[in-house]
Amino acid sequence: METYALLFAATLSAGTVLAIAALGLLINEKAGIVNLGAEGMMLCAAIAGYATVVHTGSDMLGFLAGMGAGAVLALFFGALVIGLNTNQYATGLALSLFGVGFSAFVGTGYVQAKLPERISYEVPYLADLPVIGTAVFRQHPMVYAAIIFTLALIWFLERTRAGLVLRAVGESPQSAHALGYPVRSIRLAAVVCGGALCGLAGAYISVIYTPLWVEGMIAGKGWIALALTTFATWRPARILLGAYLFGGVTMLQFHLQATGVEVPSQFLSMLPYVATIVVLALISRNPQWIRVNMPASLGKPFYPGA
Amino acid sequence: MWKLEARSAPSDFWRIASPLLALVLTVILGVLLFMALGKDPVKGLLVFFWEPIRSGYALGELVVKATPLLLIALGLALCFRSNVWNIGAEGQYVMGAVFAAGVALLAEKTSGAWFFVPVLLSGVIGGMCWAAITAWLRDRFHANEILVSLMLVYVAIMVLGFLVYGPWKDPLGYNFPQTKTFEAATQVPRLFKGSRVNIGVLLALAGVAAMWVFMFRTRAGWAQQIGGLAPAAARYAGFSSRRAIWLALLVSGACAGLAGALEVAGPIGQLTPYVPVGYGFAAIIVAFVGRLHPVGMVFSAILMSMFYIGGELAQSRLGLPKSLTGVFQGLLLFCLLACDVLMNYRLRWKTSQAMGGV
Numbered sequence: 231m232e233t234y235a236l237l238f239a240a241t242l243s244a245g246t247v248l249a250i251a252a253l254g255l256l257i258n259e260k261a262g263i264v265n266l267g268a269e270g271m272m273l274c275a276a277i278a279g280y281a282t283v284v285h286t287g288s289d290m291l292g293f294l295a296g297m298g299a300g301a302v303l304a305l306f307f308g309a310l311v312i313g314l315n316t317n318q319y320a321t322g323l324a325l326s327l328f329g330v331g332f333s334a335f336v337g338t339g340y341v342q343a344k345l346p347e348r349i350s351y352e353v354p355y356l357a358d359l360p361v362i363g364t365a366v367f368r369q370h371p372m373v374y375a376a377i378i379f380t381l382a383l384i385w386f387l388e389r390t391r392a393g394l395v396l397r398a399v400g401e402s403p404q405s406a407h408a409l410g411y412p413v414r415s416i417r418l419a420a421v422v423c424g425g426a427l428c429g430l431a432g433a434y435i436s437v438i439y440t441p442l443w444v445e446g447m448i449a450g451k452g453w454i455a456l457a458l459t460t461f462a463t464w465r466p467a468r469i470l471l472g473a474y475l476f477g478g479v480t481m482l483q484f485h486l487q488a489t490g491v492e493v494p495s496q497f498l499s500m501l502p503y504v505a506t507i508v509v510l511a512l513i514s515r516n517p518q519w520i521r522v523n524m525p526a527s528l529g530k531p532f533y534p535g536a
Numbered sequence: 537m538w539k540l541e542a543r544s545a546p547s548d549f550w551r552i553a554s555p556l557l558a559l560v561l562t563v564i565l566g567v568l569l570f571m572a573l574g575k576d577p578v579k580g581l582l583v584f585f586w587e588p589i590r591s592g593y594a595l596g597e598l599v600v601k602a603t604p605l606l607l608i609a610l611g612l613a614l615c616f617r618s619n620v621w622n623i624g625a626e627g628q629y630v631m632g633a634v635f636a637a638g639v640a641l642l643a644e645k646t647s648g649a650w651f652f653v654p655v656l657l658s659g660v661i662g663g664m665c666w667a668a669i670t671a672w673l674r675d676r677f678h679a680n681e682i683l684v685s686l687m688l689v690y691v692a693i694m695v696l697g698f699l700v701y702g703p704w705k706d707p708l709g710y711n712f713p714q715t716k717t718f719e720a721a722t723q724v725p726r727l728f729k730g731s732r733v734n735i736g737v738l739l740a741l742a743g744v745a746a747m748w749v750f751m752f753r754t755r756a757g758w759a760q761q762i763g764g765l766a767p768a769a770a771r772y773a774g775f776s777s778r779r780a781i782w783l784a785l786l787v788s789g790a791c792a793g794l795a796g797a798l799e800v801a802g803p804i805g806q807l808t809p810y811v812p813v814g815y816g817f818a819a820i821i822v823a824f825v826g827r828l829h830p831v832g833m834v835f836s837a838i839l840m841s842m843f844y845i846g847g848e849l850a851q852s853r854l855g856l857p858k859s860l861t862g863v864f865q866g867l868l869l870f871c872l873l874a875c876d877v878l879m880n881y882r883l884r885w886k887t888s889q890a891m892g893g894v
Contacts, residue, residue, distance in 0.1 A: 266682065270866075306870075315540070315881070316873040319621055319682070320824065324869035327817055331862020338857040445859070450690050457683045496698035503687040503694075510684060511677040520678070533540070 235365040237485050242369055245470075245477025246376045247431050247439055251455035252462070252469045253376075253383055254300075254427025259459055260387065261420035262400035262527040266322025267307055269452030270329020271425055272432030275299040277337040279433025280443045284343045292437045293430055300429020301422050303329065308421035312414050315531045326452070334445040345441055370438050380470045387466070396420060400525035403532035413532055428452065450503060457506050461513050463523035479505045540881040550879040555825050555832075557878075558871035559839070565867050575854055583853060584846030584864075594845075596731030600803055601844050604629070604795035606740045606837035608819035610747050611788025613828040617751070619764035620784040624670065624685025625792040626816025627692035628663040632793025633800045634696055635662025637715060637807035640722040640800065641704065647721035655722050656797045663793015664786050666692060671785035675778050681785075693812055700807055714808040724802045736798040743791065747830040760784065792816060814862070818844075821869045840865065 251268060258265050265271075279296035283289055307325050310316045353367040387393040396416060398406040403413045435451070436443050454476060462468035483498035491498075514520060563581065570580040588598045608625045615622040636659035643651050669688060673679040697713075706716040724734040750757040763770040763780040770777065795815065800807055822840050826833030847861030 310870070310874055314874060314877040316877065320869075321873050323623060323820060324866060324873060327821065327862065328866025328870060330817075331859050331864075331866050334859035335857050335863050338859070450687070453683060453686050457680075457687075460680065460683075494698050494702055496694040496701070500691050500694045503690045507673065507679070507684050507687050507691075511673045511679040514678045514680065517678045 231361055232364065233485075235361045237481055238365040239368060240481045240484070241474060241478040242366070242373050243439060243477070244480045245474035246370075246373045247435055247451060247473075248455050248458060248476055249376045249380065249470050249473035250372075250434065251428045251431035251452060252458040252473060253380065253466060254424040254431070255455055256383075256424075256459050256462075256464060256466060256469060257396075257420050257427070258424035259464060259528055260400045260525055261396055261417045262403060262525055262530065262532070263308075263311060263417055263421055263424075264318050264322065264456075264529045265304065265307060265325070265421060265424060266319055266456065267303065267325025267329065268322075268428050268456055269448055269450065270326035270333075271300045271303045271428045272435070272448045272452045273329045273333035273446070274303055274336075275429035275432030276436035276447060277333045277340065277443060278429075280337075280343070280345070280436040280441075281340055283345055283437050284340060287346045289437055293433050296429040296433025296437075297426040298429065300425040300427070300432065302425075304421050304425020304428070305418075307425070308418045311531070312417050312421070315533050318529050318531070330446060337443050337445060340443045341445070343443065345437070348438070348441060370434075372434055372438065377470065380466050383466045397525070400527055403527055403530075407532070407534055413534065417532075428455075431455070454502065454506050457510055460520070461509055463513075463520070464525065465523075476502060476505065539884050539886045540877065541884045542881055543879075546879050550875075551827060554875040554879055555827065555836070555872055558825070558868060558875045561871040561875070562864060562868045565871075566864060569863070573856070575856065579854065580850065583849045584842060587849055588842045588845040593731060596728070596733045597845060598838060598841050599737050600732045600734075602837040602841035603736045603740050604799055604815045605819050605822050605840050606833060607736075607743060607795040607798075608788075608792045608816055609822035609826060609833045609837060610740075610743045610830060611791030612819055612823040613826070613830070613833060614747065614751070614760070615784040615788045616823060617761045617764050617828050618780045618784040619767070620674075620781055621682045622667065622670065622685050622785055622788050623682055623820060624667075624687075624689045624816070625788060625819055626812055626814065627685065627689035628666045628789045628792035629796040629799075629816045630689070630692040630696050630812050631666035632659035632663035632796030633807060633811045634692075634699065634796075635659050635665075635793065636797030637699075637704070637718075637800050640718040641715060643719040643722045645719060647719060649721055649725075651719070651721035652724050652801055655801045656724070656794060659793045659797020659801075660790045661793065663789040663791070663796060665789070666793070667785040667789025668782075671782050674785075675781055681781075689816070696807070696811065697809055700809055704807065706806075715806050717806045718801065722801050723805070724798055732803050734798070734802050736795075736802060739794065739798070741834075744830040744834060751830070756783075792819075818865055821865050824869060825872055843868075 251272060255265060255268055275296035278299035279292040282295035283292035303325060307321055310321050311318050351370050356367040357363045387397060395411055399413050399416045407413045432448060440447065458469055458472050461472045480502050483501050486498055487495060567577040570577040588594050608629060612622060612625055636655045639658040640655045666688060670681050670685045673684050674681045700713045700715060704715045706714060724736060726734045759775040760780050760783060763775055763777055800811060818840050822833055822836045826836035843861050843864050847858045850856040850860050851858045
């Protein structure tokens with residue numbers, strides 16, 4: 231039982247990473263922008279956060295550095311895509327390629343660097359509960375923060391005027407523009423928010439989840455987060471659940487390895503990627519369903535007066 | 537304030553000038569980066585742009601690295617022109633290498649010199665099979681090809697890892713994760729003595745010619761591109777979008793697979809975990825910088841090859857990490873996308889009065 235509690239705990243942690251990044255990308259996409267640069271932003275944020283913690287010893291500053299790195303790169307992406315009307319796919323791809331190279335370049339000196347001792351967290355009293363305590367209440371605060379943030383985002387998108395405007399910008403930028411909303415500024419703000427959240431996820435990986443720095447360590451999690459927004463048909467609650475599901479798949483491979491299943495480790499490591507492909511195919515099978523849920527102007531540029 | 541004013545037609549001047557301007561901007565950013573790192577920028581530039589063309593041998597190495605980039609980019613250009621976003625060429629390249637290695641391992645000491653032909657063909661089939669997965673999922677299930685092809689890169693690298701750590705590991709190889717060195721018969725014939733340049737470069741150039749003819753001189757190639765430019769018009773004309781997806785992905789899979797086969801049966805000579813070096817991703821940049829035009833991509837492939845060689849030299853001579861290559865590649869694509877704005881828009885200075893007081 232204790233093994234499964236630990237597996238569940240690890241699943242929550244792995245899912246949190248994907249959830250934070252995917253929620254950030256959801257904000258982008260609700261405003262009509264696809265940012266394929268998630269992987270690059272997360273990598274740069276991972277090294278920025280890691281280096282900051284190595285030098286300052288403060289996890290909090292590390293998270294802030296990661297968010298900052300993600301936000302700056304997203305701002306750059308936004309300036310090109312929104313300001314200069316460049317192709318969103320190509321620009322996002324450029325950001326990912328740049329991020330892979332740049333993070334490896336900057337991170338060369340940090341491969342062997344040591345973080346200060348990692349502390350373990352627990353919720354007072356609840357952590358002592360049998361099984362559930364281990365499974366749920368011994369997590370880094372970020373795990374709970376991700377859940378609260380999901381609820382907050384649902385409230386923001388469904389119940390606030392600002393959320394409505396954000397969705398309007400993604401559904402019909404022309405109408406939003408006609409109503410006098412600054413479409414491009416709103417899109418830029420959404421992109422920067424998304425970048426900051428991807429950055430937070432990246433820093434969480436290198437500082438808490440792994441915790442170490444290796445070249446290319448995000449290993450496709452940015453792309454899986456992008457796929458998650460589609461899986462979840464652009465609904466925050468489904469993103470959270472989907473993220474836990476994928477966290478579970480990631481953790482399953484380690485569990486299977488530990489229990490000595492006679493399958494080569496490479497095939498187990500494939501699981502998250504193969505699962506992404508399979509789920510993507512199943513969800514996309516019905517294009518009508520995707521089209522109904524997808525922000526109508528996703529990926530389309532908007533230039534007032536053009 | 538500066539305003540973008542749409543041109544009635546894309547500017548032919550900027551179509552050519554934009555990549556050059558992007559290169560200049562990248563070089564300027566590179567100089568700034570070298571200065572920030574406390575390295576002599578002149579030395580840095582020499583390493584990237586002079587060393588790779590300084591001698592006959594260096595030129596050979598330049599061609600050796602440009603060949604796979606050009607081959608992969610040719611296929612990708614067809615994809616991008618058809619609005620099929622295959623960004624998993626790296627995976628197709630790896631699978632080409634794996635399939636080629638499978639046949640190469642069958643060779644014996646007595647095998648004839650023709651043995652490299654089935655090796656290369658097997659690589660082509662490997663790349664096509666891998667791309668076909670993406671095509672099938674896109675065609676049958678409408679699955680986004682960007683995500684599927686990219687996920688398959690990771691899967692392909694794991695398959696490669698499984699083979700070289702497991703069943704294909706050289707029993708006499710001191711437990712290194714690699715196959716035995718392939719027999720001489722599998723070696724792709726070289727063109728010159730003392731250089732690693734092989735017939736791969738001729739295949740790539742033939743590919744350039746073939747792609748040019750297909751794109752600009754055949755009805756099928758034209759229909760393929762209409763699907764990318766104006767999907768509604770293509771539907772109206774009765775051009776099948778399903779056919780376009782399959783054709784684009786199979787051709788680019790074949791190109792990437794051939795590139796992978798040429799690498800393992802050429803310069804590398806065995807299958808190792810170090811086969812994937814990012815050519816599949818760099819080729820995306822080659823395709824865009826080369827304007828998705830077969831001839832343009834010859835130049836951009838050479839440029840990108842310079843970046844690779846420059847990165848290696850920067851490591852050995854200037855003590856900088858090899859990943860500098862990736863930084864410059866990413867910067868170049870960024871600069872290009874920004875400069876391309878000038879192709880479709882005119883920059884105009886407008887006073888607030890001229891804009892109607894907004």
